Amino acid sequence: MGDLKDRELIFVFTGPDGSGRKSVADSVGTTLGLSKVLSYATRKPRPGEVNGQDYHFITPELYDQLAAEGGFIESVTIRETHYGLRDKDIERNFQNKGCIYLILNPEGAEKLKQTYGEHVIRLFIYADRNTIETRQLAEGLTEEDVAMRLSHYEADMAYQLQCEHAFENYDLSHTVFDITNTLETYLKRNLEERD
Numbered sequence: 001m002g003d004l005k006d007r008e009l010i011f012v013f014t015g016p017d018g019s020g021r022k023s024v025a026d027s028v029g030t031t032l033g034l035s036k037v038l039s040y041a042t043r044k045p046r047p048g049e050v051n052g053q054d055y056h057f058i059t060p061e062l063y064d065q066l067a068a069e070g071g072f073i074e075s076v077t078i079r080e081t082h083y084g085l086r087d088k089d090i091e092r093n094f095q096n097k098g099c100i101y102l103i104l105n106p107e108g109a110e111k112l113k114q115t116y117g118e119h120v121i122r123l124f125i126y127a128d129r130n131t132i133e134t135r136q137l138a139e140g141l142t143e144e145d146v147a148m149r150l151s152h153y154e155a156d157m158a159y160q161l162q163c164e165h166a167f168e169n170y171d172l173s174h175t176v177f178d179i180t181n182t183l184e185t186y187l188k189r190n191l192e193e194r195d
């Protein structure tokens with residue numbers, strides 16, 4: 001099951017689209033000094049997104065080549081964009097630092113759990129449908145885009161039961177505080193086991 005050592009933990013932020021996974025994950029990741037493992041995506045960066053920070057943005061041709069080489073442990077196509085994750089990136093990251101984090105939809109989180117088992121801690125981030133809709137409209141998405149993203153809201157929400165932890169996300173700093181505390185317990189346990 002994956003090629004990882006005991007103390008190597010993978011924190012996966014998952015939940016419905018727009019629930020705040022990215023905002024929460026990046027804030028917690030920075031606070032705790034975790035390294036982020038990025039997916040490869042074939043869409044163009046949105047305003048504010050940076051290659052190598054949000055995704056590795058690649059061409060569809062390169063994506064096909066990597067896929068043909070068997071380079072992705074997990075891949076998915078959403079709204080005509082291909083997303084993929086390379087096990088090499090996950091395993092290489094552990095050579096630098098203790099623990100890593102990723103942001104994935106429930107499908108990707110499940111695949112990672114199946115691959116890396118106990119190493120994977122799933123943090124389910126959620127908010128109610130109206131809140132997500134309001135935030136996404138405020139972000140500038142069209143009503144059609146928002147409806148498309150919310151079309152699998154119920155199915156995504158059902159994944160909460162499978163996750164190791166769940167956090168509602170209304171007040172961002174509160175959510176980040178709670179998750180940071182939870183993850184610190186895992187990190188401390190790691191340190192104690194090492195002593």
Ligand SMILES: Nc1nc2c(ncn2[C@@H]2O[C@H](COP(=O)(O)OP(=O)(O)O)[C@@H](O)[C@H]2O)c(=O)[nH]1
Nearest residue numbers: 017039075076078083084085103104105107108
């Ligand atoms: N299964 C899987 N999902 C991914 C991967 N990378 C990103 N996603 C998810 O794909 C969805 C769309 O990603 P993105 O374009 O960043 O989101 P948007 O800005 O909400 O459209 C989000 O739910 C991401 O969490 C991946 O490698 N595998």
Ligand SMILES: Nc1ncnc2c1ncn2[C@@H]1O[C@H](COP(=O)(O)OP(=O)(O)O)[C@@H](O)[C@H]1O
Nearest residue numbers: 017018019020021022023135139169170171172
């Ligand atoms: N607690 C919060 N309160 C208000 N707005 C939030 C909160 N968390 C996230 N947002 C906003 O909601 C939108 C979606 O957040 P994002 O982190 O991109 O979600 P996801 O990664 O789950 O799609 C962004 O505009 C973000 O700034």
